[in-house]
Amino acid sequence: MRLTTAQALVRFLANQWSERDGAEHRLIAGVLGIFGHGNVAGIGQALAEQGAGTGDPLPYYLARNEQAMVHTAAGYARTRGRLSTFACTASIGPGATNLATGAALATINRLPVLLLPGDVFATRAAGPVLQELEDPRSHDVSVNDSLRPLSRFFDRINRPEQLPSALLAAMRVLTDPAETGAVTLALPQDVQAEAHDWPRELFARRVWHVPRPVPEPAALARAVELLRSSRRPLIVAGGGVKYSEAWTELARFAEKHGVPVGETQAGKGALPYDHPCAVGAIGHTGTHAADTLAREADLVIGVGTRYTDFTTASRTLFGQARFLNVNVTAFDAAKNSGLMLVADARAALRALDEVDWRADEDWTRRATTLAAGWQAVISRACAGTELTQPVALGIVNEAAAGGVVVNAAGSMPGDLHRLWRASDPGQYHVEYGYSCMGYEIAGGLGVKLGAPEREVFVLVGDGSYLMMAQEIATAVQEGVKLVIVLVDNQGFASIGALSESVGARRLGTAYRARGAGGDLDGPPLPLDLAANAASLGADVLRAGTPDSLRAALTKARESARTTVVYVKPVPGDGPGAQAWWDVPVAEVSALPEARAARERYDEAKRDQRPYL
Numbered sequence: 001m002r003l004t005t006a007q008a009l010v011r012f013l014a015n016q017w018s019e020r021d022g023a024e025h026r027l028i029a030g031v032l033g034i035f036g037h038g039n040v041a042g043i044g045q046a047l048a049e050q051g052a053g054t055g056d057p058l059p060y061y062l063a064r065n066e067q068a069m070v071h072t073a074a075g076y077a078r079t080r081g082r083l084s085t086f087a088c089t090a091s092i093g094p095g096a097t098n099l100a101t102g103a104a105l106a107t108i109n110r111l112p113v114l115l116l117p118g119d120v121f122a123t124r125a126a127g128p129v130l131q132e133l134e135d136p137r138s139h140d141v142s143v144n145d146s147l148r149p150l151s152r153f154f155d156r157i158n159r160p161e162q163l164p165s166a167l168l169a170a171m172r173v174l175t176d177p178a179e180t181g182a183v184t185l186a187l188p189q190d191v192q193a194e195a196h197d198w199p200r201e202l203f204a205r206r207v208w209h210v211p212r213p214v215p216e217p218a219a220l221a222r223a224v225e226l227l228r229s230s231r232r233p234l235i236v237a238g239g240g241v242k243y244s245e246a247w248t249e250l251a252r253f254a255e256k257h258g259v260p261v262g263e264t265q266a267g268k269g270a271l272p273y274d275h276p277c278a279v280g281a282i283g284h285t286g287t288h289a290a291d292t293l294a295r296e297a298d299l300v301i302g303v304g305t306r307y308t309d310f311t312t313a314s315r316t317l318f319g320q321a322r323f324l325n326v327n328v329t330a331f332d333a334a335k336n337s338g339l340m341l342v343a344d345a346r347a348a349l350r351a352l353d354e355v356d357w358r359a360d361e362d363w364t365r366r367a368t369t370l371a372a373g374w375q376a377v378i379s380r381a382c383a384g385t386e387l388t389q390p391v392a393l394g395i396v397n398e399a400a401a402g403g404v405v406v407n408a409a410g411s412m413p414g415d416l417h418r419l420w421r422a423s424d425p426g427q428y429h430v431e432y433g434y435s436c437m438g439y440e441i442a443g444g445l446g447v448k449l450g451a452p453e454r455e456v457f458v459l460v461g462d463g464s465y466l467m468m469a470q471e472i473a474t475a476v477q478e479g480v481k482l483v484i485v486l487v488d489n490q491g492f493a494s495i496g497a498l499s500e501s502v503g504a505r506r507l508g509t510a511y512r513a514r515g516a517g518g519d520l521d522g523p524p525l526p527l528d529l530a531a532n533a534a535s536l537g538a539d540v541l542r543a544g545t546p547d548s549l550r551a552a553l554t555k556a557r558e559s560a561r562t563t564v565v566y567v568k569p570v571p572g573d574g575p576g577a578q579a580w581w582d583v584p585v586a587e588v589s590a591l592p593e594a595r596a597a598r599e600r601y602d603e604a605k606r607d608q609r610p611y612l
C-alpha cells in the first residue's frame, strides 16, 4: 500500500489491541495533540484523511499544552489498568520538549504513553529549521534526544523503511508490564510526509498479550521458607497490586494468613479502608498504625512497590525486617536486599496463598487495634465547624462516594494518604511517583476519559492550579465533566512548612508582592482564581464553610458541566508525619533556626540503614 509514513503510522495504531485475562482492549484509544509545522502536514494530514472523530478508530483530541496531554494519557492509562493509552503528537522544538515532564512522569509511574514528537528534516535539506537547536558537534542531535533517558524505548524514524520495526518494538514495550513507560518515536517532518510502499501485513489487526509472569519454582520455594520463618509480617501494597488487579488475591492472602496491609500512595485503595487487615497508609505520610507495625515487623512483603523514600521513611522505618519483594520488575524486586519473587502480583499471591502458615495471633490482633485507633484519628481530624483542609477533605471524601479523587502535589497528598477512606481500588488516584504540580486537572481529564461512568473529583492547590489550569478548556471542549476542588491557601503550604523546618525561613513560598524592603513579603497577590476558572469555561461555586462546601459538591455532582468549587481553607492541620523524611539541612549556617534544624537532622539520620 502506498502511503506516507504518517498515514502508515496512523493506520497501524488503529489496529493495535491489548489482551489480558481473555479481554481485548484498544491499545491506542486516540491521539492527543497540538499541531505545528513539525507534525501538521504529516500526522495531522494523516488523521484528517483517515477521519478522527469520536466515532473513528483513532479520535483526535486537541489539548492546550503538550506536557498536559501526556498527563492526560498517563491518567487514562492508569485508570485503564495500563491496557490502553493515548498517543501524543507534538510539533518539533518547544512542542517536543514540553513532552519531557509528562514522559518522566509516565516512566516513573510505569504507565504506558506513546509520544510522537516531530523532528527536524532527516534530509537536512533546509536546516536549520525554525525551532531547531543546532549542536555544533553533530548534526545528528535534536532536542528530542532529551527524551531518550525519559523513555523506555526511543527511536528516530529517519527513513520510512525504519517504521515497521520501530512500531513493533514500541508496542511491545508499551504492553510489557515490566518495561512499560513513555515510548517515543521521533518523526522528522520530511519523513512523515514521504510516501512508501508498505506491506499489507503491517496493517493487520494485531493483539499484544499482556503477560502475567508466574514465579520461578525455586524462588517460590525460597519465599515460602521465608514466610514460614516470620511471626510479624507486614505487607506493603504498591501500585503493582492495582496494575495487576490483584486486590482480591491480596485480601484473601492477608485474611488467610493474618497479615496486616499498609499501602503506598500508588497502592492506596488496594484494600477497602475498613477491611480487617487494612492498616492504612505507610511511610512518611503514613498512619500511626502502619508505621508502628513497620518498626516492629520481622518481615516486609512488598507487593508491586518501588520503595521510594516516602514509603521507607528514607530508610528509617523498617526496624529489623527482612524483605520479600513480589514485583514484575526484577529491578524493584531486588530492592532493600530483598528475596526476589519476580512475578505478576496476582500470580505470585495465588502461588504464595497455598503456604501453610499464619502470623502470630497477637500480631494480627494488635494490627486490628492500631487500625481502629487510626480510624478514630481520621474522624476527629475531619470533624469541625471550621473549614480547615482536613475538614474539607473529609467532606469531599463523603461526596465522592463511588467517584475518584485525583491529586498530585502540595500538602494534600500527605493529608489524603493519611485521611482518605478509599472504598475501592479505583477511587484513589494520587500521582506521587513524580508528584508533579500541574498533573491534577490534565490527569483528571484522562481519568474521566478512562472511567466516564464515575464522578471525578480533582483536588488542586492554588500553586498547582497556576502551573496548569488550561486543560479546563479541553474538558469543556470535550464535554468531559470534572468536579475540580480548588484549594487556595495563597501559595505553597507544603513547601512553606518544609522550608521552615529546614531553616529556610519560608522564602518564596507565599504568593506575596515584593515589599518595600525588597523582599517577597508584601501584600498578598490580588489573584482571583475563581474568576480565572470561570474564564476557562467552567461553572464556579465558592464555599467558605463546611455546609456550603457540602452544598456546592452536591450541586457540582448533579451538574453535567465541569464545575470548579473554590475553597479558601482556614488554617488548621490534620495529624502530622508519623515517620521521617530525609531532606538535607545546611551543615553550617548563620541562622539559628537552621543550626537547630541541622541538629535534629543529624539525630534523625542516625536511624538510617543501608538495608544490606
Ligand SMILES: Cc1ncc(C[n+]2csc(CCOP(=O)(O)OP(=O)(O)O)c2C)c(N)n1
Pocket: 409, 410, 411, 412, 434, 435, 436, 437, 438, 460, 461, 462, 463, 464, 465, 489, 491, 492, 493, 494, 495
Ligand atoms: C512541577 C513541580 N515543581 C515544583 C514542585 C515542588 N513543590 C511541591 S509542592 C509545591 C507547592 C504546591 O503548592 P500548592 O499546589 O498550592 O499546594 P499547597 O502546598 O499549598 O497545598 C511545590 C513548589 C513540584 N512538586 N512540581
Ligand SMILES: [Mg+2]
Pocket: 410, 461, 462, 463, 487, 488, 489, 490, 491, 492, 493
Ligand atoms: Mg497552595
